[in-house]
Amino acid sequence: MSGAASSARPSRSGGGWQTFVADLKQVRASILILLALLIFNALFTPYFLSVQTLNVNLTQVATIIIVAMGMTLVIATGGVDLSVGSLMAISGVLAPLIFLNAAFANAQWLGITLAFIVPVLVAGAFGVLNGLFVTRLKLQPIVATLVLYIAGRGIAQVITNGQLQSFTVPGFSYIGLGRPFGIPFQVILMLIIVALTYWAVRRTVFGRSVLAVGGNETAAGLSGIPVARVKVAVYAITGLLSGIAGLIVIAINSSSDANQVGQGMELDAIAAVAVGGTLLSGGRAQVLGTLFGALIIQLIRYTLLARGVPDAAALVVKAAIIIIAVALQQRRRRE
Template sequence: MMVQDLPAARPPRRAQWRKLARGNGGVAALIALLVFNALVTPNFLQLQTLFVNISQVATIAIVAMGMTLVIATGGIDLSVGAVMALAGALAPLIFQSALGTAYPGLGVAAAIVLPLLAAVACGLFNGVMVAVLRVQPIIATLILFISGRGIAQVLTNGNLQTFKNPAFSYLGTGKILGLPFQGWLALAIAVALFWVVTRTLFGRYVLAIGGNERAAHLAGGPVRRVKIGVYVICAALAGLAGLIVVAINSASDAARNGNLMELDAIAAAVVGGALLQGGRAPVFGAILGALIIQLVKYTLLANGVEDEVALIAKAAIILAAVYVQQTRKE
């Protein structure tokens, strides 16, 4: 007589809820915020409110996607806000130069390309410091966190730089099918990075380095080049976000552009599922995290809560996300 296999024991109900929360907590939080605002917050369902939130989310999401790649390798980048300020400060200066005045079309191209090249240079600096000189990422990027915004303020003499260029402003005020251009741009970047992470050797090395850098090195992976690459991508995306902010306002304020963006980007990446120890790069999760961060900020401000409380809420969100990550190890 054969003994039949007994059915596997079902995990306790509490464990089932934990697993469900870990996998879908971000989506549930987003739905809760949307429902709350639809019921409580005045004018939330108006198109103008949608456009404002998409504009704000797009810049956070773009930077958060770059931050996600850096975190996936086990690193961190504190300089993204300063890179935004630096790239944003260069654009108006180009418009005010002889090139921008004499050749407006060429000036627009230069006002996009040159600031992005400056951002790439910042990424190279961070990458070399981390991958070649083996400086701790938090220290290496702290250098540009401190100096980058200072350089931007020196370039602009600490003054607000205004300009009028409809072609450049399209980056921040243009619409496609009725929705803000930067929202479509963020989505296109997400698709491109998702393909890179899931379909290319570079993406596989990113995850391998975050999972076990020594093993990736012993397996012959180009660890240094990949780590430099993720910092370059992160900085380039931060520079692009800085240009979008400048394009929205038709002005550059080096003291405010990208201020505290590093906190929003890290929070969005972590809430979106990036593991601080590395090994995961949920690109679309970064967009989900950015939506949650922006909606929390909007919900508090729209309901009369002071901006300082929004900072506390962001810290609480990061703490909750880290707690969930720690419970995954149990």
């Protein structure tokens, strides 16, 4: 494994602060790009430094980062998950069906509580199914998750008969519209998830196992690591995080549309991981890199929109970013 990949391994010793600084050094290129974008917009984009603009950008990128944390783990094992957007849609259509159900008319708090739990668990269960497709049926990850990429959104559309579900339920909408201490609630949730993912990769046996499986699956199996269980676990985690992201999206919009929730999320998440420096071939997990990668992509999109470039052009830019990131990865590996 390369020196860069080795630096992404969980540390058994050494101070946590020194480890964190070392990880920041590994993604210094992403940090410099992000700083350049921030400075450019601060100088040339009106109102960029306003609280409103900051909140808008953080709100839009929070769900991408949440899903990308799971995608980082999946890609670190040498896999990929194309179903994340569809799992967001499934979670997003299930929640209103629960908290708007007449059975909870006199106990709305119970309906809201279940709406936070059940859809996320369902998305997680579909993630387990992805993992079983990969480990039991021996399907290539891109093929295994393509099944739910197609069928998952179809399931969401069938559940609602393709109809938009609108609602006004403050208790539920807080996950997307709440502002504790003036900070968007989903941003706080996102930071917690990033911190937990970083801790898991750097400090736990599970994190070491993820990197070992992605680095050399055969050797990992021979060393006693339960390869199949690790793979199923990362797909399950990605499903759970996709379910959370789906709830945030519908809470922001106060409506659930099976046709729109999670659209293109798979591309956003993969792009964030690739730009952040996680090898798409596996064996490395740059959690902080994924965070900065998502912020870079969001700022590029904002910069283009602020200059009148159509949003559709951002898709082309994202694709170009992935190609460039992969090309740079290949170059580093050859060196």
